[in-house]
Amino acid sequence: MSCLTFVITSYGTSHSVSVSEILAVRELDVGGGTNDDGRWQKMPQKLTEAYPYAFTVSYVERARQHRWRCSDVTFHCSDGVLRQQWIQTIREQLTALTSRPKHLLVYINPYGGKQQGECIYEQKVAPLFACASISTDVIVTEHANHARDHLKTEAELKKYDGVVCVGGDGMFSEIVHGLVSRTQRDNGVDQNSPEEKLVPCSLRIGIIPAGSTDCICYATVGINDPVTSALHVIVGDSQPMDVCSVHHNNTFLRYSISLLGYGFYGDVLADSERKRWMGPARYDFSGFKTFLTHHHYEGAVSFLPATDILGTPRDKTRCRAGCFICQHDGQLYSGDSPEESKTAPDVSDREYEVGWGVVRGKFLAINAASMSCACPRSPMGLSPAAHLADGTTDLILVRKCSRFNFLRHLLRHTSKDDQFDMTFVEVHRVRRFRFTPRHCQNDSELDLRENGKQLFSQICRDHPACSCSPAYSSWNCDGEILPHAAIEVGVHCQLIKLFARGIEEQPLFEDLANPQCAL
Ligand SMILES: CCCCCCCCCCCCC/C=C/[C@@H](O)[C@H](COP(=O)(O)O)NC(=O)CCCCCCCCCCCCCCC
Ligand SMILES: Nc1ncnc2c1ncn2[C@@H]1O[C@H](COP(=O)(O)OP(=O)(O)O)[C@@H](O)[C@H]1O
Ligand SMILES: [Ca+2]
Known part of the structure; x- marks a missing residue:
């Protein structure tokens, strides 16, 4: 896997970021002192004079208790052509990551948990999706089962690379019911038969936690934190999950x-x-x-x-x-066991x-x-x-x-x-x-x-x-x-897949405050 390794000059420490954990790269206008999204950048005077061309890479940084954060590192070049080459190369590498979603369908439950769903999405998640060039269609639900029924019957699922819900376990459950039912109907599978083998859903589901228990999010990511979950969506993680059918x-x-x-x-x-x-x-x-x-x-x-x-x-x-x-x-099987034993067991067996x-x-x-x-x-x-x-x-x-x-x-x-x-x-x-x-x-x-x-x-x-x-x-x-x-x-x-990767062991974290690097 490609890595971008940079050296923080003031501390002399090296820090390596896998391309799969880079969120975005953008030009930085050194003279103006602000970057593309208008945030003000503090630059040492000497550095800007010697290296007037700069670009910023946003990447995933691990913090305590499985939290992920978006960090920026700014690179300064003496030459504008060199800067363009760097930006283009990083963008090409990001485009090659086919597991990343580009267009998402988002459902927000405004009444889940502490009723902060819309606010959490607008303030913490939407800016990250925009930074990663992910476009979205957002639906704020108007009643219970709105998201489920929309997914089941109306939503143009072909347009999307995934479905994101903002809410709790109940909201996630609505999305699962909508997607699983739609998939069975499209494939002619009868959900009423307890023995039926169900067809897995192709679209991944993301959960931005804004509910009361948030157990699905907590158990698949390690924390119920909206920013962490949004970053798992952006990097295109995929975690398969079992689903029980109840008859x-x-x-x-x-x-x-x-x-x-x-x-x-x-x-x-x-x-x-x-x-x-x-x-x-x-x-x-x-x-x-x-x-x-x-x-x-x-x-x-x-x-x-x-x-x-x-x-x-x-x-x-x-x-x-x-x-x-x-x-x-x-399943436990040895390398030389018959092929058929390697298929996933299912309730229909x-x-x-x-x-x-x-x-x-x-x-x-x-x-x-x-x-x-x-x-x-x-x-x-x-x-x-x-x-x-x-x-x-x-x-x-x-x-x-x-x-x-x-x-x-x-x-x-x-x-x-x-x-x-x-x-x-x-x-x-x-x-x-x-x-x-x-x-x-x-x-x-x-x-x-x-x-x-x-x-x-x-x-x-x-x-x-x-x-x-x-x-x-x-x-x-x-x-x-x-x-x-x-x-x-x-x-x-x-039966389903989430934008998650399971809980990571022993996350490493370092605090790098707005690092600046010369190329
Ligand atoms: C004495 C303390 C005991 C603490 C025991 C805690 C066990 C908690 C296990 C929770 C498993 C939760 C599984 C997830 C279920 C959710 O799908 C589901 C829906 O979530 P949503 O509202 O976000 O949509 N949530 C639930 O059903 C909530 C279950 C919560 C149960 C909390 C039970 C608290 C028990 C407190 C007992 C207190 C005894 C004190 C005696 C002096
Ligand atoms: N707009 C809405 N109005 C009322 N209820 C809704 C709405 N959207 C979703 N719901 C329902 O709210 C319930 C709780 O949602 P959830 O997001 O899990 O929050 P909580 O974790 O607080 O229970 C779910 O059963 C869901 O179907
Ligand atoms: Ca299981």
Whole structure:
């Protein structure tokens, strides 16, 4: 890979920037003291006299905690022709980077998180896209599912190299639903069949975090920072991601990319939806309230363990940029294994139908994490060793236990301690799973559920001290409530791609304040 290496004369240190991390190059008018975008440049007098021709290179600089920043370095030449040659050569090298997007479709949710979406985009992201010569069509959404429906039916997708959403996990979920549904429809695939092999989406998705949890962004980039995410879009990163499909009685319900949670996380979400006005703090409030109610739910979880893979949910290694396991779709195979075993496993592969396991009981929580679900509340996530793109989800079963033990389990999500190392918790890496609540028989489940809820609330009003649990919880599907308790879930390996690269190991960072170099 080509590199631009420059020497900072005042410190005598050398700094090398890969061309793939150069954002833009532009001429600098030394006499005027400003560059193309009008920013004022401080030049030492002697330098400008000896080298009157200058150009500025903007590049990615790594800062603390996986943050990326746009830095500038200015080069001074004594000769105008030499400057043009440098600019032209760097531009040619940038043009040769075919993975970089040139035209993007951007959706902004003005009501996500702290309602700062538009402001974040205009102030932090749009200037970077302009600097990198990326053109955009921007849509500020007017209602929920606006972006999803626009993508599904109207958007002229051929025009774009990617779709960017400004918002939280819910907004990202809208984009995924729009793109995946559109791709299946265009390819004649029936989403209602749980066994169907889905067609991967070709357009990459970028997330500019402006939501409440921002877990997809945090777990794929390492931080929920709009500038960092914009820079990952500009350099044209690509991170494949698994997507779970959720069905009920051969009817498609939703896709999930991060968390599918029944019991605790379902109840937190159901309660928090009524408190949207509180902003991101609603989750803490509802989390505390749900913790105190301490409801458990009875049912059976059957699952198909992923036995033919590298990696387990209890691994100490983590899915990081360039992850070996994800590069091999999670499959362990030797160089001389038959070709067919090298294709990504998928939920449609019937051979996996053997070997299902069943766990019955009373659960405080049933969680499926298709990725770590790391977020600012839990920097390691619900399943710290989960992989972004290995074709599996980590099924975490938390059995009924005391409040104290459940609190110990929850607290471990905030530290490096192992949240699975508890007698009432088990975790399985699976390709598919089903959940059947105990009282669920057939299609009348919903009626039963409604009646049950009414009955339960009546009983509880009559007996305020009663400690019984309602029969059903809800599924929290990436922050959306599902209407059914009985569901069937399958993982679709690498169905979508993000403008991300996974979390980078040990980022190096240096502070170079407006470096100036003589050529
Ligand atoms: C005692 C502290 C315990 C902290 C435990 C934190 C575990 C957090 C794991 C979070 C996983 C999040 C997975 C992502 C889900 C999102 O897709 C989804 C949608 O996001 P969006 O609104 O940005 O669109 N977000 C959510 O569903 C939010 C889940 C948040 C759960 C927060 C739970 C807080 C629990 C606090 C318990 C307090 C007990 C205190 C007892 C003294
Ligand atoms: N213009 C809009 N008005 C109201 N709701 C919207 C709008 N655009 C998107 N939504 C919905 O807002 C919900 C929350 O969005 P999200 O960006 O995830 O924020 P948060 O992280 O705060 O939940 C999503 O369910 C999304 O479908
Ligand atoms: Ca996975």
